[in-house]
Amino acid sequence: MKRPQAQVAVLQAADAQEDRRIDDVAAEADLKPEAATRAAFELESDGLLAVAEEMLEHYELTEEGDQYVRESLPEQDLYEAAVDAGAADNPVQMGQAIGASGLEGGAVDIALSNYARKAYGGIDSGEITANPDADPGSDPEMLALEAVADGRVADADADALDQLERRGLLDVREETVRSVRLTDDGVTALMEGVEAAETVDQLTPEMLTSGEWEDVAFTEYNVEADAEDVSHGKEHILRQTANRVKDTLVGMGFSEMEGPHADAQFWINDCLFMPQDHPARTHWDQFALEEPEEIGHLPPDLVERVRSAHKEGVGPDGEGYHSPWTEDIARGMDLRGHTTSLSMRYLSGHQVGELDPPERYFSVEKVYRNDTLDPTHLLEFFQIEGWVMAEDLSVRDLMGTFTEFYEQFGITDLEFKPHYNPYTEPSFELFGTHPETGEVVEVGNSGIFRDEVLTPLGVDCDVMAWGLSLERLLMLMYGFEDIRDVHGTLCDLELLRETEVIR
Secondary structure (H helix, E strand, O other): OEEEHHHHHHHHHOOOOOOEEHHHHHHHHOOOHHHHHHHHHHHHHOOOEEEEEEEEEEEEEOHHHHHHHHOOOHHHHHHHHHHHOOOOOOOEEHHHHHHHHOOOOHHHHHHHHHHOOOOOEEEEOOEEEEOOOOOHHHOHHHHHHHHHHOOOHHHOOHHHHHHHHHOOOEEEEEEEEEEEEEOHHHHHHHHHOOEEEOOEOOOOHHHHHHOHHHOOOEOOOOOOOOOOOOOOOOOOHHHHHHHHHHHHHHHOOOEEOOOOOEEEHHHHOHHHOOOOOOHHHOOOOOOEOOOOOEOOOOOHHHHHHHHHHHHOOOOOOOOOOOOOOOHHHHOEEEEOOOOHHHHHHHHOOOOOOOOOOOEEEEEEEEEEOOOOOEOOEOOEEEEEEEEEEEOOOOHHHHHHHHHHHHHOOOOOOOEEEEEOOOOEEEEEEEEEEOOOOOOEEEEEEEEEEOHHHHHHHOOOOEEEEEEEEHHHHHHHHHOOOOHHHOOOOOOOHHHHHHOOOOO
16 A cells, blocks of 8 residues: 555554554654644544544643742732731721731732632621631632642642633643544554655645656645644624624614714713712723823803703702812713713714604613723623613603513513612613523613703703613623623633524
8 A cells, every 4th residue: 555655654653552642643753743633634534543632721820820829819818917907706997907918009909809709708888807717728729829830730629720810810721632543444554564655745836946846746635534623713702792782773773873982071971960079980980091181172052051950950940969060070081981972972963963853872882991800890891872762751661672672682581670870860770680690680770861961962852771781691691600701811712612692
């Protein structure tokens, strides 16, 4: 039997009694790994070789993870300080425990976000308690860090490794390892004798230049042989879901809004009747821009009407806010914390001209908030914004809209809870049940805009509006428990490759 040189070399280097890694076979056969892999697949297609694949994970500590192995996790430091301060018996001031722990800057946020999660104790209203039964010395995440550092990954808890990866303390690299083994037919072929055919498997520039290609015999290729699996790009599941949401809302009669991600506080907050000293307008919650510090042009008449609503109120019974209001603050540039800034631009007529009821608009766009990262919160995420302008709207209309919308995604167990917003009255939050954990998850906020919002905008009919979370809709649809699995630097690439949005 005559076969190409590479195939003969791989057959001779393979073993019938055990799997041999393709890299080892390539080295023994004096071939490049890719050439050996190609030959192995060709031999497999002829039944002479069996090819197996195995996915291996390699773990490596990040710089932060290495620091914690040498010292301790921030939540462990906070627990020890809280116990020393007496928090195992009675609540103590959180500032006292943090000061005694020696934690600073971002380490404080890390400690606080993991303290309660690990049942070290509780944090409430500025006070901290310590669980006397907690054992930080047996913290699974610290034990997993130490196992990785010592090369004992097999001893580490799998859930702890996943959590460490999410926290950015571990880098995980996946490697596909292929192994080969001779089949019975392969053994028979070797026993009967296999010779290397004088063939060429690659056409080179030198052959073309010299004319040698006319005198050589080229290897025959089996075009039906299985090729190596190559992962390719695809539309992200979050973008797929966003497009499905857009299609659904367009089908319900809505038109799409668009506008700037960086905008004046005037459009983001002031038009929404948010007082300028409201805590949500501080930079603890939103991101201000240094360049440019202010927006160029604001409509003077609208600015005056909004200022008047804040200072004097709207209507005979309106009082406004008893707090300062300045145009300088309104002109400040921020990354939008909600896409309601688009709604204000459209309702005011500033974006597309004056609108006459009935009108329906929506957007599915990114917003930016200075939140603490956890399984349901990100610094940037997608908001499903929407509003309906019409006469005599009621809460019943709003609830009916949500029921119709979420039914398109298989969600029929919506719950509604009254809520307070500075810009809507009445207002309520929406909740759905997580299909895996059974936990009730907040999915959005809604209400009917107050006169203090609509009158300055020149709108003299009702407007019902909402802001829903695209990521949490995705969690309810597919049972994801941590949104960081599908969004961000630590996302699960295999999950993204396999999951498809059903339309």
